[in-house]
Amino acid sequence: MSGGVDSPFGMDVPDFPGPQPGESSGSILEGLTKEQAEAVLATEGPVLILAAAGSGKTRVITRRIAQLLSMGIPAWSILALTFTNKSAGEMRERVSKLLLGEDGASLGGERALRGLTATTFHSLCARLLRRYAEPAGLKPDFTIYDSGDQASLCKKVIEQLGLATSNFPPRSVLSAVSNAKNALQDAAAYEARAHDWSTKNVAKIYSAYSKALRAANAVDFDDLLMVTARLLERDESVRRELQQRWQYLMIDEYQDTNLAQFKIASLLAGKGAPGGNGPNICVVGDPDQAIYGWRGADITNILEFEEHYPGAKVIRLGENFRSTKHILAAADTLIQKNQRRKHKPLFTNREGGATVEAILCRDERHEAGLVTDWFKSLHDEGGDEGDSGFPWREMAVFYRTNSLSRVLEESFRQANIPYTIARGTAFYDREEVKNALSYLRVVANAADDVSLERIVNTPTRGIGDAAITVIEREAAGTGAPMFATLRRVRELAGISSRAAAGIEKFVTLVDDWTGGGSFLGATVPASLADLVDRVVQESGLRTMYQNQARASGNEADLERVDNLDELVSSAREFEQEYDPEGDPAMEPTRAADGSDRPAPPALLALLRGFLESVSLVADADSVDPAQGSVTLMTLHAAKGLEFKAAAIVGLEEGTLPHSRALGGDADQMEEERRLCFVGITRAMRRLMLTCAKYRTIRGLPERTIPSRFLSELPKEHVKFSDQGGALDDLRGTSWDQDSDDLDDDSPRYVPDDGPGVPKGGVSPPSIGTKIAKALPPGCIVRHPQFGEGTIVSVTGGMNARAVIRFKGAGEKTMVLEYARLTRVR
């Protein structure tokens, strides 16, 4: 990986939000304000750029890099760190555009750019840890564990320690461990501070978990940072080498750095040249956009930058070039409610524009419908003066939690509006893809027990729990990885002949791909794509899913086969873009005695790189406005983007602000407010904020309270309207015409205050029963996913179910209370 956008789907992100006028030609300073120009020219010494939302931050950063290059600073001595692959890629893209000129008239740009490192913290750390694996206490072919892998490993460790997973849920233990790692506390340091029984046990688990990770030759996300920080701290020669290489350091979104990242940045920056002001470290950020406190981000890193680097130059970019004054006023009024912040007014010279709309809706479907209609009219008729219609790609919906996206999706689909959901990790989270990747991970790292356990018997090879337990115990006893233990099946007692045969088959399979670990020989694939293809084929995964699809006739199962194919093509694409020179793993690694050790076989290096790029995708990476569709994403993923029109949904107490922040912790509440602020400031021309009176949460309809943030907005700039009272369009679409059971005054989403105390000793009939009465067999209903169907039979009672025969999907049994059925006739 050379720091570009490592998109799993190969859809590279082009310049976004689009080239700004004057960007491509002439002087680097052209079109900049005084402050912006100052920031671009402040190349030496420590610099803090406080960049308010929409103040042209990206522009400044890219021009600053161009400035450095034009001063003759070699690209390889510049390091730019970001939080997502997407922004790293965008940075490279825009710098190259600046240097090359719009028409490609080369100003020597191509060459000047070569060697520039623009990447994420996590990618950088992964690369450094491979390059300096030995001094870091790792092997260069380590695997990166995602949260699922972490959970499996953690659970196993807890069980092995004889503790109950009910007392120590892996999730919460892992979150404690994660916090510790982000604060640079290793297991020993954590244990030293543990005093009560529970914490002491967590310390034990932490320690055992760390050992298990190393035994599996794996690191987790937090290790990437912590181990790198420790390496830089302890190994002077590595530190010096890197300090010498990267003379110019830039860090974006500095307000979101945690202690580990702060440490890494400080250690890479060093002290600077003797007699100088300090190192050339330029950090850019906005305390008002700090939204990762829950991940250990420490806002004091940016607030105390000046103390840490005395003599640092501070530049404030306060003028907003993005939003209308109404939107800006809304954002500014809201954020002023935060107590803990540096006072920093937002201002704009722009006039005009429509007011912000805040709408109270009836429920989430109503809400989704309003957003859909709004987008449609903006698309067809345009927003306001001078706009002939917003393209889809210029519109987005933001929400606090991913679960809110489903209703919106349905609504967009029905309205035939093209949309994409920003979930970069979703593809790799699919079961079939994870299985294929687990095979690949075992190929790349034979010590990876978590991946091995996932796939030894997938598809089934007759290896059952009994056999696995024997292997596990033997491996634990000898300290050898499970794969090595598998080779010795015949020596082990307690394994059925069926299981032993399956195990041998499995070992042969993997050995064929790896050449027994040597990656040499006739059976070893010639290319990465070839390897992935063969894994999918020869493991039996493809056949397994093909059979499954044939048996069920289900479209979702058919898609699994397609996904496996897509994995093969994404590997092919990775291979085509792979640049061995940019891969630190291909550089000779220094062994302890100072001698060089040979680079790994090409296929293995390629595979490692591929797996790494897969592990480090972020949700925000998949935002791809080039497709010309509306984007749906979380507020977190929205940071750094801008859209002509944006809607934020679910502005309700418990959703935004999220219920977890409701506990009275002022810091958490302020972070929620910043999150809302980030969302508002994404909008350039039009902004809509919605809340729903009733929202179905985890299948249960709940009455909500409008968000406090709504009441904190300025009335002069925000038009509030209550559309939550109208019931008309509920009529005729549903079963609530059954007036003796469900009166028209209450929307059907209103719960009967739960089961509660039965009145007069008899429980009120459940919602399901009421619906059941309205749906006699033979009547036609519509389901949002399966389309029209006929009721075959209905059962009453608490969880009333109906058997429905659908035209396309066959017969299904559904719980009436939850199936979103509409009566057709």
Add this chain to the structure above:
DNA sequence: AGAGGCAATTTTTTT
């Protein structure tokens, strides 16, 4: 060994 069914559970955000 393995599949399928039923019950219990669900703390948001992401590298």
Add this chain to the structure above:
DNA sequence: AATTGCCTCT
């Protein structure tokens, strides 16, 4: 609603 884990049946 959806996922996960546990249990039973074949």
